Amino acid sequence: MSTEDTRTGEAGSTGEAGDTGESATAEDANPRVPLRRVLGLFLPHRSALLLVGALVVISALISLVNPFLIREIMDVALPEQRTGLLSALAAGMVVVAIANSSFNVWQSYVSTKLGQRVMHELRSAVYRHLQRMSLDFFTRTRTGEVQSRIANDIGDMQATVTTSATSLVSDVTIVIATVTAMAVLDWRLTIASLIMVPFFIWVSRRVGTQRRRITRARQRQHATISTMVHESLSVSGVLLGHTMGRSRSLADGFSHESAKLSDLELRSTMAGRWAQSTTWIVLASMPAVIYWVAGMAGRGENTAISIGTLVAFTTLQQNLLRPAVSLLEVGVEIQTSLELFGRIFEYLDLPVEVPEPEHPRAPDRLRGEVRIRDARFSYRGLPEPTLSGIEVTVPAGKSLAIVGETGSGKTTLSYLIPRLYDVDAGSVTIDGVDVREMSFETLAAAVGIVFQETYLFHTTVAENLRFAKPDATDAELEAAARIAHIHDHVAALPDGYDTVVGERGYRFSGGEKQRLAIARAVLRDPPVLVLDEATSALDTQTEQAVQQAIDAVSAGRTTITIAHRLSTVRDADEIIVLDGGEIVERGTHGELLALGGHYAALVDRDANVTEAA
Numbered sequence: 001m002s003t004e005d006t007r008t009g010e011a012g013s014t015g016e017a018g019d020t021g022e023s024a025t026a027e028d029a030n031p032r033v034p035l036r037r038v039l040g041l042f043l044p045h046r047s048a049l050l051l052v053g054a055l056v057v058i059s060a061l062i063s064l065v066n067p068f069l070i071r072e073i074m075d076v077a078l079p080e081q082r083t084g085l086l087s088a089l090a091a092g093m094v095v096v097a098i099a100n101s102s103f104n105v106w107q108s109y110v111s112t113k114l115g116q117r118v119m120h121e122l123r124s125a126v127y128r129h130l131q132r133m134s135l136d137f138f139t140r141t142r143t144g145e146v147q148s149r150i151a152n153d154i155g156d157m158q159a160t161v162t163t164s165a166t167s168l169v170s171d172v173t174i175v176i177a178t179v180t181a182m183a184v185l186d187w188r189l190t191i192a193s194l195i196m197v198p199f200f201i202w203v204s205r206r207v208g209t210q211r212r213r214i215t216r217a218r219q220r221q222h223a224t225i226s227t228m229v230h231e232s233l234s235v236s237g238v239l240l241g242h243t244m245g246r247s248r249s250l251a252d253g254f255s256h257e258s259a260k261l262s263d264l265e266l267r268s269t270m271a272g273r274w275a276q277s278t279t280w281i282v283l284a285s286m287p288a289v290i291y292w293v294a295g296m297a298g299r300g301e302n303t304a305i306s307i308g309t310l311v312a313f314t315t316l317q318q319n320l321l322r323p324a325v326s327l328l329e330v331g332v333e334i335q336t337s338l339e340l341f342g343r344i345f346e347y348l349d350l351p352v353e354v355p356e357p358e359h360p361r362a363p364d365r366l367r368g369e370v371r372i373r374d375a376r377f378s379y380r381g382l383p384e385p386t387l388s389g390i391e392v393t394v395p396a397g398k399s400l401a402i403v404g405e406t407g408s409g410k411t412t413l414s415y416l417i418p419r420l421y422d423v424d425a426g427s428v429t430i431d432g433v434d435v436r437e438m439s440f441e442t443l444a445a446a447v448g449i450v451f452q453e454t455y456l457f458h459t460t461v462a463e464n465l466r467f468a469k470p471d472a473t474d475a476e477l478e479a480a481a482r483i484a485h486i487h488d489h490v491a492a493l494p495d496g497y498d499t500v501v502g503e504r505g506y507r508f509s510g511g512e513k514q515r516l517a518i519a520r521a522v523l524r525d526p527p528v529l530v531l532d533e534a535t536s537a538l539d540t541q542t543e544q545a546v547q548q549a550i551d552a553v554s555a556g557r558t559t560i561t562i563a564h565r566l567s568t569v570r571d572a573d574e575i576i577v578l579d580g581g582e583i584v585e586r587g588t589h590g591e592l593l594a595l596g597g598h599y600a601a602l603v604d605r606d607a608n609v610t611e612a613a
């Protein structure tokens with residue numbers, strides 16, 4: 001455990017690289033996201049989707065009515081001075097405007113709700129999936145990276161998906177309907193208007209690709225910034241930064257990364273702006289072209305275009321302006337969101353390395369016999385196995401101590417029991433059932449762990465303890481705290497069990513935090529207790545307090561202790577000595593001393609250290 005913590009701790013000095021602790025997933029990969037997969041997310045909401053589509057089409061069609069009313073006003077009602085018809089047509093125009101706006105509001109409500117629902121499902125799915133990832137994933141991935149994908153990527157997607165998808169439908173409908181209406185009015189003017197379309201499509205695609213590239217870089221930069229904040233502005237990060245005199249250089253490093261993000265944001269916003277402006281200018285000049293074409297066409301016989309048609313036509317053309325420009329923008333936005341979807345799908349596609357069995361088995365009665373048979377385990381990427389040929393049986397209620405040099409594999413072995421990793425070969429069973437066959441719930445009920453470094457949430461003592469057992473009564477909390485020898489301390493605090501422990505429990509001392517962790521572990525009353533002993537980091541008095549707590553909670557349970565101080569393992573029923581991931585000696589304290597091998601040497605060294613202290 002300690003080795004691992006140091007590694008992540010070192011990565012905390014993000015000031016230099018910002019990219020330390022790179023994710024296991026290949027960040028440079030650019031997986032093409034199939035559009036079908038994105039659409040698949042919306043499929044379960046077919047009815048809402050259809051409603052949005054219908055509303056969009058209706059409001060687009062309604063907006064087409066006005067030009068025809070205008071034509072009637074210009075060509076019939078006004079010249080023929082038919083006041084009744086004029087009033088009806090004018091009233092019609094007002095009704096159309098009201099109907100159009102009402103449908104728009106309704107449609108934006110339904111579509112935003114739909115978009116938010118899909119994003120919420122995606123966010124939850126990613127969180128749920130990441131909860132199933134093994135420890136391996138988290139030791140390789142920057143926490144800020146995970147945070148950033150859930151917060152920034154999905155957040156940005158939300159904006160693009162909800163607005164882009166609806167404006168896509170709406171724009172396409174308006175464009176098709178308007179062009180049809182234009183063709184009904186006059187096909188020659190329509191052709192003259194559409195001549196530039198292929199050019200616009202080409203421009204949009206180019207800008208889209210460019211934007212996608214910038215988005216990828218931008219989201220990665222977001223993740224870097226999140227990681228830096230997460231690592232260097234946490235209690236541990238600040239402690240390290242201050243004591244190493246690196247606060248200023250961390251701030252400079254952050255400033256550098258922040259400037260990079262600003263630059264990327266600017267480039268992302270500006271990508272394609274020139275193309276958009278050109279499009280706007282061309283479309284806005286269209287009426288001029290139309291008047292010119294109409295004027296020219298009007299010189300021949302039988303080809304004159306009525307003033308009404310001309311005004312109706314240019315009105316339609318103005319209608320086209322906004323959706324046409326927005327369509328080009330939507331094309332670019334879709335490319336952007338595909339990139340974001342890609343980053344999210346990448347996480348969703350990560351294989352679950354420690355899967356929960358579909359048909360779990362549970363021991364008839366949990367007694368707490370732990371058996372490890374011929375177990376082998378290798379960390380990914382390491383050439384040699386970290387553990388091999390491990391063969392241990394701890395009868396229910398007995399104690400096992402694991403000792404060995406630093407890096408010999410003690411912590412790794414303890415991880416195999418609660419299935420933080422799965423063995424590569426061999427098996428781990430509890431009361432005769434392979435841990436791989438147990439549901440996570442059964443396993444958690446069977447094994448309680450106290451890690452070397454205590455992790456507490458930024459909430460009250462009571463809430464922290466209840467994390468182990470949400471329905472625990474106050475009396476149960478107190479009983480657990482008493483066993484762990486921490487009740488008196490907590491009760492003496494001004495707010496007692498309602499005291500907020502502070503970020504990661506920094507408002508408690510090391511020994512107090514450990515005893516809280518012990519109380520938390522025994523609250524569930526697990527028959528097996530794994531203790532990664534950290535007493536070496538504590539002073540003698542605190543160590544005694546923690547040891548008393550450990551002795552108290554160990555009574556009647558199977559305990560597997562990773563011992564860093566040999567004074568604490570004398571009474572263990574069995575001691576195994578690890579060396580290079582293999583068991584090199586086993587027996588009781590007396591037997592191992594008599595053997596005069598590794599254990600005796602370790603005890604010797606430990607005694608010297610204690611004496612020297």
Ligand SMILES: Nc1ncnc2c1ncn2[C@@H]1O[C@H](COP(=O)(O)OP(=O)(O)OP(=O)(O)O)[C@@H](O)[C@H]1O
Nearest residue numbers: 001002003139379386405406407408409410411412
């Ligand atoms: N996540 C990991 N990925 C790769 N290698 C790891 C990982 N965790 C530990 N190791 C390596 O596996 C070996 C065993 O580590 P482990 O933490 O089990 O040792 P330990 O005996 O508990 O040491 P200590 O007494 O210092 O806590 C070490 O060489 C360590 O560097």
